[in-house]
Amino acid sequence: MQSRANPPPPFTRASAVHRRRLHPISNTRNIITRRKAFRKKKSAVIPRGGFLEDAMEFAKQKSSEVEETIKSAVTTSSSSSSNKRLNVEELKEALLSKIATVERGASASEEDKEEIDLLAQKVENTQKRKNALETEEINGKWELMYTTSASILGLTKPKIFQPSGPIYQTIDARNLRAFNSESAPFFNQVSAELTPTTKSSVDVQFKKFGLFGGLIKINAPESAKGKLDTTFVDEDLRISRGDKGNLFVLLMRDRSANLDAEY
Numbered sequence: 344m345q346s347r348a349n350p351p352p353p354f355t356r357a358s359a360v361h362r363r364r365l366h367p368i369s370n371t372r373n374i375i376t377r378r379k380a381f382r383k384k385k386s387a388v389i390p391r392g393g394f395l396e397d398a399m400e401f402a403k404q405k406s407s408e409v410e411e412t413i414k415s416a417v418t419t420s421s422s423s424s425s426n427k428r429l430n431v432e433e434l435k436e437a438l439l440s441k442i443a444t445v446e447r448g449a450s451a452s453e454e455d456k457e458e459i460d461l462l463a464q465k466v467e468n469t470q471k472r473k474n475a476l477e478t479e480e481i482n483g484k485w486e487l488m489y490t491t492s493a494s495i496l497g498l499t500k501p502k503i504f505q506p507s508g509p510i511y512q513t514i515d516a517r518n519l520r521a522f523n524s525e526s527a528p529f530f531n532q533v534s535a536e537l538t539p540t541t542k543s544s545v546d547v548q549f550k551k552f553g554l555f556g557g558l559i560k561i562n563a564p565e566s567a568k569g570k571l572d573t574t575f576v577d578e579d580l581r582i583s584r585g586d587k588g589n590l591f592v593l594l595m596r597d598r599s600a601n602l603d604a605e606y
Contacts, residue, residue: 431469435580438462442489442592449496449505456491460590463582467574474542475573475581476516484513484600485581485593492589504528512593515602521547522602530556533563544572 441459445451451459475481487510490496497505508526515521519537524530532553537545549567553560570586583591 431466431577434462434466434469438466438592439488439580439594445489447487447496447510448489448491449498451491459489459592463575463590463592466580467582470575470577473574475576476539476542476545478576480576480578481514481516481573481581482598482601483595484511484597486511486596487591487593489592490589492585492587492591511596513600513602518602519545520602529554532557540570541572543574544570547571 438459441455441462442448445455445459448456487495493499495506495510506525507528510526511524513522513524516537519539521535521537523533523535525532532551533549534551534553535547535549537547539545547569549563549569551560552563571583571591572585573581573583575582579595581591581593581595583593585591
């Protein structure tokens, strides 16, 4: 009796795995194939050079743009400050040029006064700080170049008795004192004590009047007082306004002057 051959075992996943384990060469080829496929898929998502490199390049570009923006801002700011200083100097020059034509204010018409006041306001508006008493610039000997004060100009007196020479005002904010002096014809003087009311304004209490360069001194009455607000001050120009609406424009003449001595 002829014997029957044994049928082949049925195919199963387990048997396939078993065969792969039994064929290491085939298994290695499969691993290599899968790795190539993964690399190909990865290169399709991340372009040559990589996302990290692209991000770094983008960051460098933005950093460069930021640096250029900062440089531009600094340059613009510097240019703006320079233009501002130039503008202030031009306004000061215009103010002083106009003042030079009106004899310290003695010959100023109403139209002249309005024009000078407008120019003074333009100069004042360039200085946002209002702390003149806290600056060193206010200290020293100033020459009065213009005022609307009729009493200082002596407008009610005959021309011969009106001040004809320089009029000075020395400010010593450290000691809270002031000293005014005239030259010809009578060389009048007046000393005063200052009481700050704000960072730019003071109450002024006059103490002594002097005649002929101080040869004759008279104690000032208690009623001899006023107020003064410094609305602009720099190294060479000062603008102040009094409580009676008077305008004063002065130029620095002696920065070292002080009032340590008694007047």
